[in-house]
Amino acid sequence: MNKIELRGLDLTCYQEVLSNGLHVFMIPFDKVNAKYASLTTSFNSTIVEFVPEGKNKYRKVPSGIAHFLEHQMFSQSHRQNPMEFYSEHSCDCNAYTSKKKTSYVFSGTTFFEEGLNFLLDYVQDPMITEETVQKEKGIITEELKMYEDKPYSRLYDQICLNTFHSLPFRYPIGGRVEDVEKTTHDEIMDCYYTFYHPSNMFLVITGNINPEEVIEIIKKNQEAKQLPKLKQSPRVKKYKEPVTVYKDFEKIKMDVTVPKICLGIKVDVSEFNDQERDKISYYLNFAFWVNFGATSDFKEEMIKEGIITHSMSYSKERVEDFFFINCVADTFRYEELLKRAVEKLEHLTITEEELERMKRVVISDCIFESDDMYGMNQKIMMEYLQYGKIVEDRLSMIRNLNQKEFYEYMKRLNLKHRSVVVIEPIKKG
């Protein structure tokens, strides 16, 4: 087993690749009682066209299918239902689909071996039928409607749709109701056989565990199964995505009391390598925190002028060769806010002192996070998906960030490709 010390965090990550291709990562936390395991495939909501296992032509599938498949994994008429199994074994179980991955998780303080074996068994051998697919449609439709009634969720879905032209990232994770309606059993099975093979999955386990014992449990489980080797590694359709946004402005009406605005910024980073993108990721965060966040003049001025009451929220995602930034605020005067924010975007600054303070914040956050076995599990998943490996010494990388480099990178980034979505109250009476 490979051992990686996560420097500065008092944690060790154990790593092994099994003969069937399954990657395993484990981080023991001696001082907690619980254990948490996640089994993840990189199959996600943005994969909607691929060459199915055993075939040679691309197949298009309805959007939302990754999420549909996740729901179907809980159909297990030939064995106990996962909800029932974990509940009987005093554990919690769940599953998540995102634009990066699909994960199946369970946690608990006891029956870990049973739980882990069951996780591998139910994900590697589900019982999906025409009937289970039909039955799930009503449930998923209600789930989608629930999100449609949430203003911030609508805002996010719309900004994704309007920022990107062709990347399926633009569609909501669960797809649209009409996509769910037309999803077939055959399409779901193609997704399953192509992306749920052990060589396309990985297991992350954190908590009160002994890695030597746990790896034996996993090996025994996997060696007992005769899963066919994949004939080919999955081929996913590539898209040409322009650097511009698809639509630069849109207004939606909803039953809200305070209008909401989302400013999406599409930043092309195709010219930078992975290491550079990592640094840019931090510098962009710093730039937005310092210039728009809780410590900024901008926030203070906007509040003083009565335009906003809280600072704009900021988030950033990596989408292929882009960083996709979202700034969200609720305000009755969105036009003014937008005008001022755009002016500010032209002059993003950072002082030496601010940069050092930001470094202190992110280093501290890494330590806070290292105390949380759920957070660390998630972090390992995201790192593996992003880099194909675990970052050993993140803290040193952060310590080396500096003001000169900040300005060099910021000069090379174009923050002018922007899209705006506004939610306005429906007219009353």
Add this chain to the structure above:
Amino acid sequence: MKYYDYDLLPFKIHVIQTNRFKTVSVQINFYRKLTEEEITKRNILCSLLASTTKKYPKERYMSMKRQELYAADFGCSSIANINESVLRFQSEFLNEKYTEKGMMKETLDFFLSMIMEPNVTDGRFDEEQFHLVKKRMKKRILESQENNRYIAKRRLIETMCSDTPLAFFPLGNLELLEQLSNEEIYQYYLDILQKDSIDIYVCGDVNPEEIKQYFLENLKIKTTKKPFSFESILMNDIRKRSRTIIEKKFAQQSNLVIGFKIEELTPFERDYVAPIFSQILGGSSNSKLFRIIREKHSLCYSIYSAIYGFEHIMLIEAGIDAKNFKKTLEYTKKIFKEMEKGKFEESDVNNYIKLYYHSLDEIYDSPNSMMNFYGSHIRRHTDMIDERKENIQKVTKEMVMKLAKKIHLDTIYLLEGDVNHE
């Protein structure tokens, strides 16, 4: 892990000493009896104290200081908690081992200054800040009307529990908010320092004596408080027939909340039997409600039940399509009846006992759950973890059936989603 309790008269300190965490967590709770008009005052005060201090008179200075203190977390929340109103100041920061020597004192000093050194001149809070806080509260009250699930739950509770403190709107009253003056809030602040009961909880790898000494020297509150005790809320007027309320709103989905009143529970029923009952009925993805209404009939995505033992109510919540309202209600009533008749397995009871037992071990895994659990023991005299492990094993199927007879359907509320409704 060790517990240390100090009664210093003006306040009590409870230290949970443990080396499990890289952080130190602190809660300072101010308590008094909950009244409707004070909710608004307390909410304003809470936001004011947390936003600026005399030494850091602007929000951005406060934020910078927090960042300098190694991203320490600070906050204040005003909580309407059954019959008590709690003003909770809390902080979590990295243990000095991970930062620098002296940081604990510096962080606690800053934390206490939020309570002891408010941004006040001549008996008034900073005027600009005062107006900003009011504006934020107003917006928060308005925005609560954007969350349909919240609206449905509030309307149900306001109807079903109209004669209890549960009906008080926790975000405050808009009219009162407009009227309250700066001076009144400052007087209220002085009143709180003088009259509220105060409990302090600290959890982390700390020296309890040092903690005690620190608060004695720095939390300069000298008045001895009359003890104020926590009480459950009892439901009178058990209805013979339930009532149904349907309102419409512009939305895709409809939110259904079904309210039950519960006859007075013994502490054993409340802490042990009720959780098992609720788990079997609708507490998880393996519950009867979930399996039958979602999995078998595909009527919803989410459905769950929760028993609020101190409040003596039970709520079942579901997000459904309006056309499925009658069916969902029918099945829910039927499933509930089955609980009374004992149509569930002995093994279900035993499995949930096991789940309850093992979940207790997870309480040790987070400082917040430790402090909240210990806080409930101190304030509400609920059992500690070892006692709970013993007691939960005494629950039987008969007890669960008997409990079902104490639970009575009262009010059904549907917030009907209608995309043509304006």
